[in-house]
Amino acid sequence: MRTQVAIIGSGPSGLLLGQLLTNAGIDNVILDRVGKDYILGRVRAGVLEEGTVGLLQEAGADARMHAEGLSHDGFSLAFDGRDHRIDLFALTGKRVMVYGQTELTRDLMERREKTNGVTIYDARNVEPHDFGGELPFVTYEKDGLSHRIDCDFIAGCDGYHGISRKSVPEKSIATYERIYPFGWLGILADVSPVSHELVYANHPRGFALCSMRSTSRSRYYIQCPLDEKIEDWSDDRFYEELRRRLPDVHAEALVTGPSFEKSIAPLRSFVAEPMRFGSLFLVGDAAHIVPPTGAKGLNLAASDVHYLFEGLRDHYLDHSNSALAAYSGRALKRVWKSVRFSWSMTMLMHRFPEGGEFGQKIQEAELDYLTHSTAAAASLAENYVGLPY
Template sequence: MRTQVAIIGGGPSGLLLSQLLHRKGIDSVVLERQTRDYVLSRIRAGVLEWGMVELLREAGVGQRMDAEGIIHEGTLLAAQNRTIRIDFRKLTGKAVMIYGQTEITHDLYDARDAMGGVVIHEAEGVTPHGLDSDAPHVTYVKDGTEHRIDCDFVAGCDGFHGVSRKSIPSSVLKEFERVYPFGWLGVLSETPPADDELIYAIHERGFALCSMRRADLSRHYVQVPLTDRVEDWSDDAFWAELKRRIPEHAAQRLVTGPSIEKSIAPLRSFVAEPMRWGRLFLVGDAAHIVPPTGAKGLNLAASDVHYLYNGLLAHYQDGTPEGLDDYSRKALLRVWKAERFSWSMTNMMHRFPDQGDFGQRMQESELDYLEHSTAAQTALAENYVGLPY
């Protein structure tokens, strides 16, 4: 098989890149290790920067998002039973969209089906070859038979544990990482949101977040030790803990119900440099991980797709190499800014085991400054709604 761009990974970044390229007449093949049903069952983020909203519209997959998504013009930070509202619209003129990653993936699959896009599921042993040559190719095993795809470029959209980043020689690749000493216990429930906007709460017992996917589907989190197991937390225990940590007015009107999904996610900050080696380009979680506090994971993948898509478009339409040559530098500039924001939000809103009284006072002072400084609120809002591509 021959294609122009071989895309390893059939999550939202791989599907979005394929969809954008197809609309411009550039061929691609997507290779996904899991089944389609498995990909669609993954519950992930749901806060979209406006740049990602526009990119989905450009890809022709924004209709359902525009009809069902929820526009948020601000968010709430809570501490010591008082609430600070960050007014995105007033401070930046922008907003964010609440629309689940699972829904985005559904929309992208529907679009790829409608256009006859090639997505190969249950592709085992995917291996890129010749990445430092002018003729790369990718091999994989399907139904016990090995197949080969010759291509011009390889896009590694296969996540943190995928093969793409591991294909870059260790003498070239540099990795930066911080692992946080806690995780998020998350519960998905068919209940209305606790508020019209997201609530980020810091409490002496730890962080909490009241989020949403739809008007009838909520996602809530509490900070827990890494030693905790999902089995340690009954639904009743989770709801009781969440109510302790969020403002009293929100706790009083919180609607509880059975969990339909419950998991504990560790938090880490991670960046790999460079994001290009030869004919390979890393995209999304293959190159970087952020703690979810800043809602940047999916959005950073989208900005990577934007840079790579435009670089490939310039290469194939105009024969100009600058976009591809500059991909890693441009993507990493935005990645590190998002890493900084996610790191700062995590430090401001979580209880750390070794922070002591001094650390607690520093957090309280930071929130007090934020509450009374328009400049500080503007900086937070600018980063939350998304820095320009």
């Protein structure tokens, strides 16, 4: 098989890149080691920047998002028993869209099928080859047979644990990492949210987040030690702990109900650079991970797609390679700013074991500053809604 762009990974970044390329008339094939149902069964984030919304519109996969997604003008910082709203729209003129990643992925899959895009699921032992030379190709196994796809470029959209970054020679890549000393215990439940906007809570017992996927489905998190066991947390225990960490106005509004998903996620910041190795380009989680505190993971993947699509489009349609040559530098400049923001939000909202009373006082001072200074609130809002591409 021959294609112009081989895309490894059919998560949101791979599907979005593939659809933008298809719309531009650039041939591409997507490969994934797992099946469609498995991908749609993964529970992920759901706060979209305007830039991400715009890319979905450009891909033609935005109709259901605009019909069912929740447009948010702000969010709340809760601390000291009080609720403080950050008015995103008043401060920046921009909003965010709450729309689950699973639904976004489904929309992109359906759009790809309607436009006859090729996706090969259950492709085992996918591996990129010769991306440092002039004849790159990808091999995989399916139904007991070995296959090869010759291509011009390879896009590694296969996540943190994928083969794309692992295929890069160790001496050619630098990695930077911060592991946080706690995790997020999260549940999904079909109950109405405590508020029509997200609530980020800083409390002496630890961080809490009240989010949602719709007006009838809530996503709640609490900070927990890394050695916690999920089986030790009944729904009742979780709701009781969540209620303790919220201001009274939200604690009293909390509607409880059985959870249908419960998990503990560790938090890390991770960046690999550069993001280009010959004809291989790393995209999204293959190149960087951020803690979910700033809602940047999916949005960073989308901005990578924007820069890479721009480069590939210019290469094929305008016979210019300048945007492709600039991909890694442009993407990393935005990545590091988002990593900084996610790190700062994590430091601000969580209780760190080593922080002590001094650390707590610094958090209190910063929260007070953010909620009483228009300039500080504007900086927070600008980063939250998403920096320009």
